[in-house]
Amino acid sequence: GQQVMQIPQYQHVQEGEDFTTYCNSSTTLSNIQWYKQRPGGHPVFLIQLVKSGEVKKQKRLTFQFGEAKKNSSLHITATQTTDVGTYFCAGPRGNEKLTFGTGTRLTIIP
Amino acid sequence: DSGVTQTPKHLITATGQRVTLRCSPRSGDLSVYWYQQSLDQGLQFLIQYYNGEERAKGNILERFSAQQFPDLHSELNLSSLELGDSALYFCASSVAAGANYGYTFGSGTRLTVV
Numbered sequence: 650g651q652q653v654m655q656i657p658q659y660q661h662v663q664e665g666e667d668f669t670t671y672c673n674s675s676t677t678l679s680n681i682q683w684y685k686q687r688p689g690g691h692p693v694f695l696i697q698l699v700k701s702g703e704v705k706k707q708k709r710l711t712f713q714f715g716e717a718k719k720n721s722s723l724h725i726t727a728t729q730t731t732d733v734g735t736y737f738c739a740g741p742r743g744n745e746k747l748t749f750g751t752g753t754r755l756t757i758i759p
Numbered sequence: 760d761s762g763v764t765q766t767p768k769h770l771i772t773a774t775g776q777r778v779t780l781r782c783s784p785r786s787g788d789l790s791v792y793w794y795q796q797s798l799d800q801g802l803q804f805l806i807q808y809y810n811g812e813e814r815a816k817g818n819i820l821e822r823f824s825a826q827q828f829p830d831l832h833s834e835l836n837l838s839s840l841e842l843g844d845s846a847l848y849f850c851a852s853s854v855a856a857g858a859n860y861g862y863t864f865g866s867g868t869r870l871t872v873v
Contacts, residue, residue: 679858679859680858680859682861682862684862690866691761691849691864691865691866691867692802692849692851692862692864693761693864694861694862694863697861737801737802739858740858741857741858741859742804742858743815743858746792746804746807746814746815746817746858747792747804747858747862748804749794749801749802749804750801751801752801
């Protein structure tokens with residue numbers, strides 16, 4: 650079945666450094682979504698990408714959808730302590746539900 | 760407040776018992792999804808309902824069942840509980856069926872089986 654893998658599983662960065670997480674699907678996706686889960690919190694929807702090669706920005710966050718629509722990345726520029734959390738990508742499995750990636754846990758070293 | 764309400768927030772129960780988790784979706788959302796998140800693990804899909812009907816099923820154990828009521832709230836029933844069922848259970852809702860819409864998650868129910 651479809652799997653959505655993310656790398657790295659963990660990332661520790663100094664505050665102010667950049668951070669990137671990568672998401673890879675075994676199948677072509679109609680869309681990819683990104684979520685952030687703060688420690689002790691619940692996943693929060695960040696963005697959805699639909700088009701091949703699409704790039705979207707939200708302040709210091711840049712999201713990309715691969716040309717083949719099988720991979721995606723999230724890049725954070727100049728990380729801040731508020732960026733701490735686990736970032737999940739998610740893609741449709743069948744038509745009805747999202748399959749979530751394994752997640753990347755980001756820790757910021759002040 | 761995400762608009763998705765889950766109760767209770769915490770639940771501690773003994774092995775072999777049965778519990779019911781409740782979810783009220785965000786106003787206007789017709790789809791409800793249940794996910795399980797074990798300690799430091801990802802989100803495992805359990806089941807989806809849309810407008811009262813079951814639409815998709817994941818690796819949900821036979822000891823678990825769910826339903827969505829006419830007012831669109833949903834309940835997840837977990838029976839014959841085992842230690843391994845201890846986890847965070849999230850409910851999410853979206854405006855329509857399908858995976859082309861962002862999900863809004865509730866704050867979860869933390870279940871501890873002792």
